[in-house]
Amino acid sequence: MKKCSNCSGNVVEADDIINELDGHSFVVKGRRCTQCGEEFIEELEGQRMIQVARKLGIWGKILKLHRKLSKSGRGTVLRIPSDIEQEMSLTGKECVAISKVGKNKILIEVEQAH
Numbered sequence: 001m002k003k004c005s006n007c008s009g010n011v012v013e014a015d016d017i018i019n020e021l022d023g024h025s026f027v028v029k030g031r032r033c034t035q036c037g038e039e040f041i042e043e044l045e046g047q048r049m050i051q052v053a054r055k056l057g058i059w060g061k062i063l064k065l066h067r068k069l070s071k072s073g074r075g076t077v078l079r080i081p082s083d084i085e086q087e088m089s090l091t092g093k094e095c096v097a098i099s100k101v102g103k104n105k106i107l108i109e110v111e112q113a114h
């Protein structure tokens with residue numbers, strides 16, 4: 001029986017480990033500690049997951065970025081991450097439509113530059 005590297009509890013095989021990658025959930029095989037619940041994904045499974053992500057075209061895409069808002073003299077400012085700026089070829093002259101879509105969600109749509 002393998003031991004958990006976390007708490008040295010017993011580790012059993014599991015085929016229902018949920019692993020998140022870029023906001024997508026993947027079910028992979030691995031091992032789970034019966035004591036602390038720590039999950040260990042086999043390296044092969046991790047690679048398989050990356051392959052699936054590549055096939056789906058989501059590998060390397062930035063779907064969710066975390067940014068801090070900043071305060072300027074007249075209000076709250078959100079800086080667009082340079083990765084998104086490049087991918088969407090933003091020049092900084094575009095107009096955007098900002099909608100509140102949930103309690104803590106804001107949707108930003110880029111409109112064509114006029």
Ligand SMILES: [Zn+2]
Pocket residue numbers: 004005006007008009033034035036037038
């Ligand atoms: Zn453990």
